[in-house]
Amino acid sequence: MSDTDDMQMVLTYGDVALASSLILIVLLVSWQLRLHLTKILLTAAIRTVVQLSFIGLILAWIFAREQWYEVLLILTIMTLIAGSAAKNRVKRSYKGLFTDTFIAVSTSAVFVTAIAILIILRVQPWYTPQFIIPILGLILGNSLTAISLTSNQLIESFHEQRWRIEMMLSLSARPFEAVHEPIRAAIINGMTPTLNSMLVVGIVSLPGMMTGQILAGADPTQAVRYQIVTMFLICVSSTLGCTINALLIYRRFFNKKHQFILP
Template structure:
């Protein structure tokens, strides 16, 4: 740690080892309470270290080169993995699930990231990896959670509310009218984590991006401004993603004759 106005603590391998020892404490609690989470915690901890170390090496290489096609490749891989992760969190699988989640994740995230890079931050060139990669990563991470929650609840509602939906269709309701109530509830469910974090940010919690910047010695006022921007970006992307996911999903459960069909 330097004794200047801008304090910065450089982490070493020893610091990482000390932090990882906390996982042992968590595993001890799991063992004592018989939660059977020991192996899961160990795998998660190892994957965290390996995955972040690997991406750190890749980002250092990409940051040094700043080639648009390399940045675009990383963005594409991030988006594809986010779509797969969102699909895997939906319990009831149906034909076209991956396509729907990938479209919802990619369209919402790319649109909001483009607005952030070109209009809000005005980054030039647009493929500057220092900005576009972490911003897209933040948006994708939150969007995939919101989209998976929406898709999962909506599909479950289709199965549990099948008699109600078919009754409304028999009474001349359109497919959208018949599923509007469960679709609305699913979108609200997907948006809830984002809204909850926005309600308590700065009071109960200090988000990761803001905390990281402050720990790195950035001006707190600038860190706050960046966090405000990212929170609004995440909110917009999550809303668009949840809405797209719901609209794409419900169309899979109606045939050309507007009949409700479960896979």
């Protein structure tokens, strides 16, 4: 047995229970400072355990079978949930918002995941669940955050800057010219978390994927390479998602006569 094998650690249910008990510290802080977070903290903790335990059982079953249609079903469900989550984080809703967020999330995530699986990692077969499911999940999680931030700021800007936009249109500005600045600012806002994490990765923080691989006994150099690949995938997916989403929202705020409207 190698030294790496000796260092691998298997977590027991007792270890998980011990980690879960640390939530008591958070609850104590919430109670002392009257943050009124007790209910949501307990709900979040319970959902974390239940949801991850459930998906663990599902993934174990899918990994053992490796059927393409089952993997495709899981990927579809993950994408639908991501689109719904991105929509639910937007404060000002409108008819068609879910369609816009779903298109932005799915298009960017599926495109980037396909590149990762088929070109970069060259996984055979493409539906190998241990690769495609975690990669798509990682990209979806980051993309939906970026897209929801873009949606929130852009919709708020359109409402707040309505008169400025209409004034520019009255001065013969084209629709995209009138809203270019809000779109630019919204995409930058959506991209900021991703860019910030890239600036400090490896210096201030060790990302979850890399940390998990190292704790599982993987070669640190391989863990670093995988993390570099995933960081670039996340960056590209977030950029595409934010851009597509901003353009779809922009389309909703103009009618066929190029008049600015509030949907």
